[in-house]
Amino acid sequence: MSETLLSMRKITKRFPGVLANDEISFDLFKGEIHALVGENGAGKTTLMKILYGLYSPDSGEIYIKGKRITIKNPKEAINGGIGMVHQHFMLVPPFTVLENIIIGEETKKFGLLDESLPAEKIKALMEKNGLIVDLNSRVEDVPVGLQQRVEILKILYRGAEILVFDEPTAVLTPQEVEDLFKTFRQLISQGKGIVFISHKLDEVLEIADRITVIRKGRVIKTLNRDEATKSLIAELMVGKPVLLEVSRPDVKEGPAVLEVKYLSLQDYRKVNILTDVSFTVHAGEIYGIAGVEGNGQTELVEVIAEAAPILHGDILLNGESITNWDVRQRREAGISHIPEDRHRYGLLLPFSLAENLTLGMHHKEPFVNRFQIINKNKIREHAKAVIEKFDIRTPSELTTALALSGGNQQKVIVARELSTEPKLLLAAQPTRGVDIGATEFIHNQLMIAKKEGRAVLLVSADLDEVMSLSDRIGVMFKGRIIKEFEREKTTKEEIGFYMMGEKEHAGN
Amino acid sequence: MPVIKFKFNKYKLLELFAPVAGFIASIIVLLIIVIAVGESPGKSLVAIYKFSLSSSAKVATILSMSIPLFFAGIAVAFAFQSGVFNIGVEGQYYFGGLVGAMAGIYLHLPAFIHIPVVVLFSMLGGALWALIPAILKVTKNVHEVITTIMFNSIALAFVNYLVNGPLSGLGKGKSLEPQTAKIQSTALFGKLNGAFRFLGWNVPDYVYLDYSLIVAIIIGFLVWFVLFRMRYGFEIRAVGTSLDVSKYAGIKVKRVQLAAFILSGALGGLIGLQEIFAIRGYYTYSIASGLGFDGIAIALIGKNSPLGVVFAAVLFAFLKQAGYGLQFYTAVPNSVIYVITGLMILFIVVINEVVAAYIRALRKKEAV
Numbered sequence: 106m107s108e109t110l111l112s113m114r115k116i117t118k119r120f121p122g123v124l125a126n127d128e129i130s131f132d133l134f135k136g137e138i139h140a141l142v143g144e145n146g147a148g149k150t151t152l153m154k155i156l157y158g159l160y161s162p163d164s165g166e167i168y169i170k171g172k173r174i175t176i177k178n179p180k181e182a183i184n185g186g187i188g189m190v191h192q193h194f195m196l197v198p199p200f201t202v203l204e205n206i207i208i209g210e211e212t213k214k215f216g217l218l219d220e221s222l223p224a225e226k227i228k229a230l231m232e233k234n235g236l237i238v239d240l241n242s243r244v245e246d247v248p249v250g251l252q253q254r255v256e257i258l259k260i261l262y263r264g265a266e267i268l269v270f271d272e273p274t275a276v277l278t279p280q281e282v283e284d285l286f287k288t289f290r291q292l293i294s295q296g297k298g299i300v301f302i303s304h305k306l307d308e309v310l311e312i313a314d315r316i317t318v319i320r321k322g323r324v325i326k327t328l329n330r331d332e333a334t335k336s337l338i339a340e341l342m343v344g345k346p347v348l349l350e351v352s353r354p355d356v357k358e359g360p361a362v363l364e365v366k367y368l369s370l371q372d373y374r375k376v377n378i379l380t381d382v383s384f385t386v387h388a389g390e391i392y393g394i395a396g397v398e399g400n401g402q403t404e405l406v407e408v409i410a411e412a413a414p415i416l417h418g419d420i421l422l423n424g425e426s427i428t429n430w431d432v433r434q435r436r437e438a439g440i441s442h443i444p445e446d447r448h449r450y451g452l453l454l455p456f457s458l459a460e461n462l463t464l465g466m467h468h469k470e471p472f473v474n475r476f477q478i479i480n481k482n483k484i485r486e487h488a489k490a491v492i493e494k495f496d497i498r499t500p501s502e503l504t505t506a507l508a509l510s511g512g513n514q515q516k517v518i519v520a521r522e523l524s525t526e527p528k529l530l531l532a533a534q535p536t537r538g539v540d541i542g543a544t545e546f547i548h549n550q551l552m553i554a555k556k557e558g559r560a561v562l563l564v565s566a567d568l569d570e571v572m573s574l575s576d577r578i579g580v581m582f583k584g585r586i587i588k589e590f591e592r593e594k595t596t597k598e599e600i601g602f603y604m605m606g607e608k609e610h611a612g613n
Numbered sequence: 614m615p616v617i618k619f620k621f622n623k624y625k626l627l628e629l630f631a632p633v634a635g636f637i638a639s640i641i642v643l644l645i646i647v648i649a650v651g652e653s654p655g656k657s658l659v660a661i662y663k664f665s666l667s668s669s670a671k672v673a674t675i676l677s678m679s680i681p682l683f684f685a686g687i688a689v690a691f692a693f694q695s696g697v698f699n700i701g702v703e704g705q706y707y708f709g710g711l712v713g714a715m716a717g718i719y720l721h722l723p724a725f726i727h728i729p730v731v732v733l734f735s736m737l738g739g740a741l742w743a744l745i746p747a748i749l750k751v752t753k754n755v756h757e758v759i760t761t762i763m764f765n766s767i768a769l770a771f772v773n774y775l776v777n778g779p780l781s782g783l784g785k786g787k788s789l790e791p792q793t794a795k796i797q798s799t800a801l802f803g804k805l806n807g808a809f810r811f812l813g814w815n816v817p818d819y820v821y822l823d824y825s826l827i828v829a830i831i832i833g834f835l836v837w838f839v840l841f842r843m844r845y846g847f848e849i850r851a852v853g854t855s856l857d858v859s860k861y862a863g864i865k866v867k868r869v870q871l872a873a874f875i876l877s878g879a880l881g882g883l884i885g886l887q888e889i890f891a892i893r894g895y896y897t898y899s900i901a902s903g904l905g906f907d908g909i910a911i912a913l914i915g916k917n918s919p920l921g922v923v924f925a926a927v928l929f930a931f932l933k934q935a936g937y938g939l940q941f942y943t944a945v946p947n948s949v950i951y952v953i954t955g956l957m958i959l960f961i962v963v964i965n966e967v968v969a970a971y972i973r974a975l976r977k978k979e980a981v
Contacts, residue, residue, distance in 0.1 A: 411860065433863035442861070450861040453854045460847070465862040468844050477844040507973070 188260025701761025703905025709882020712738025739882020
């Protein structure tokens with residue numbers, strides 16, 4: 106093909122006890138989108154941090170346009186024409202778009218900040234790439250998709266030719282993803298090169314020219330787009346065949362388990378977070394909530410899982426109002442909860458796995474006797490059974506939760522919440538930050554729960570996930586469920602429109 | 614799985630190593646300071662040895678001194694376990710001791726009932742003094758550090774007033790320090806020295822190894838049992854580890870903290886047992902001060918575990934004795950001795966924390 110922009114040769118990086126990168130070679134041509142895929146902990150991030158000068162490699166060489174360079178810090182990476190759009194944006198929210206773009210590269214005139222010169226330059230960049238943003242709005246007032254444009258403009262302003270995107274689509278709606286891909290195509294047509302890191306294989310197949318799969322710190326294979334399929338990539342990533350499509354059991358819907366009626370909630374500033382939210386989840390049904398994050402989904406799950414002072418409305422479980430119940434009553438009535446922020450809510454890290462697996466049921470027999478004395482044997486037996494059933498990888502049930510890998514910690518939470526045999530399972534972002542293998546596991550567990558006649562409320566920012574698992578889908582926008590769909594009777598695009606609130610008033 | 618077993622042992626060894634290393638480091642600092650003030654290090658070490666480990670009498674003295682320190686440490690540690698920072702053990706001890714003493718003075722009971730009763734009344738008094746800060750914390754979110762410090766001052770002034778006024782046991786014109794009436798003989802704590810001598814440990818009569826030692830052993834066991842073998846203790850430790858996780862799991866966080874706070878006060882009420890019921894036989898506002906604060910450091914060094922608190926209390930008693938030794942036999946000024954004991958505590962705590970952080974980092978790496 107054409108000229109090589111970037112070439113990383115035999116990069117090795119060792120952390121104590123882990124070989125993060127094992128002689129990884131990776132190159133990028135001019136005008137190419139090269140996808141980098143792999144499970145969490147496979148070494149993608151380490152490789153990119155080496156490229157960006159955040160880590161220095163133990164051995165290996167980096168060439169840019171055939172010239173060998175060493176990158177000691179991000180400044181040198183930027184000077185070498187490397188730009189990175191991080192998963193979490195590096196923007197200063199109260200600053201304007203313009204200020205965010207020029208930050209660190211300000212031009213001065215008589216010692217004063219000069220904004221007119223860069224403004225011209227940025228406007229030219231915006232037109233050339235179709236990245237239109239109002240330079241004078243504050244970043245905090247701008248939607249996420251546009252914030253990403255600001256990030257892209259920021260690196261283009263610094264003259265980047267090698268653009269690294271770390272999970273750029275994770276926070277975007279389908280329409281925003283389309284826009285981003287248009288930008289990608291525009292950029293490569295100007296001879297730039299793009300490294301695209303993503304978990305979403307559909308997107309990788311749609312946009313990438315070549316795909317490099319990394320597993321356990323090694324390059325497994327680099328594929329051209331025409332030879333790649335979704336199942337092949339997944340298999341290379343995991344190291345064994347993966348079932349990507351969830352088989353959906355045919356379950357006859359039972360009676361209503363969860364009924365939410367005209368629920369409204371305000372925050373401490375008296376701003377409505379939820380407004381007249383109503384929906385029903387039946388036994389044997391998965392009800393998915395789609396929506397751009399921050400439209401009230403988090404609060405909706407919280408208010409069902411735990412008591413919170415609501416403005417008005419009612420929450421019913423099996424026909425009984427639970428609105429004024431505390432967390433323990435709700436749990437005992439059969440509500441389980443896979444929390445969104447698992448680091449914060451999920452586990453008592455210094456406690457043993459066995460103790461963590463009984464958390465929430467720890468006060469009930471057989472885990473305590475009637476004198477409230479803990480029965481350690483019963484706790485261990487229960488833990489052993491759950492570890493076996495849910496295939497949690499751990500040396501023993503007495504290992505502290507702290508000592509488990511992230512993926513296994515997630516599994517512990519899912520296993521615990523399902524081992525209570527709940528009537529209603531609240532699953533908030535259940536696969537966020539989880540690799541393919543664990544995602545497959547969690548999806549299967551949700552399906553098993555459905556088959557066993559449990560009601561499942563699934564909230565996910567990943568529209569594909571909501572689409573493939575749910576029986577019915579409610580779209581949340583600004584604290585309301587603005588539209589409800591049967592899964593078979595809608596498309597991703599249609600839901601995407603509602604997610605952006607564009608049909609806010611058209612529905613109903 | 615031998616590999617895992619080895620790793621487990623490695624952490625345990627490291628954990629045990631921390632306080633030892635801290636102790637050694639603090640001794641080195643001590644010697645440096647001693648040299649700096651122009652005293653001979655050898656002479657100082659001998660002085661410390663003479664006052665701490667040279668005879669069974671000295672060892673028994675350290676054990677005796679560690680009893681109130683143990684109560685102070687366990688009181689603070691119990692609250693710590695639930696995430697409550699009870700700085701008010703000092704006040705709870707003053708007030709608890711007074712309530713216990715009142716039961717000892719004014720109730721008429723046979724000894725085998727009277728002694729448990731004064732113990733319980735001391736706990737009750739300590740609990741009462743913790744009650745208001747505890748309620749303010751869980752209902753109004755008033756931080757306990759503020760309220761308990763205030764309550765320390767209130768306690769001191771309050772018992773001062775009571776002992777000088779309504780509860781004074783002195784006739785008019787007596788020039789003794791203000792104090793209550795004498796505690797009845799049925800409530801006084803006898804000594805265990807005879808029993809120890811019978812067991813072959815030569816404890817002289819002037820050392821106080823009294824019934825409070827038995828109370829300490831019982832309390833230590835009970836606290837351990839509640840914390841690590843009962844559901845309440847599990848919830849206390851869970852709340853102390855993470856409020857968010859505990860709430861999520863349905864634990865009634867406020868109720869747990871309220872209970873732990875009040876029970877911590879009850880434990881604090883026991884600090885005065887030895888001095889009031891074994892040594893003095895009456896109550897005065899000038900009972901040993903500062904023990905409640907020593908309890909904070911003891912809990913910290915003992916990592917809030919009952920067994921750890923036992924060791925930390927003995928260590929503290931040793932440091933105090935070492936200080937007396939330096940005072941007695943060397944020219945090291947008094948104030949410098951306080952500096953040294955303070956530094957030793959600091960060193961042990963800091964090295965403990967550094968090692969704990971190191972272990973955490975090791976574990977994290979292995980988890981990858």
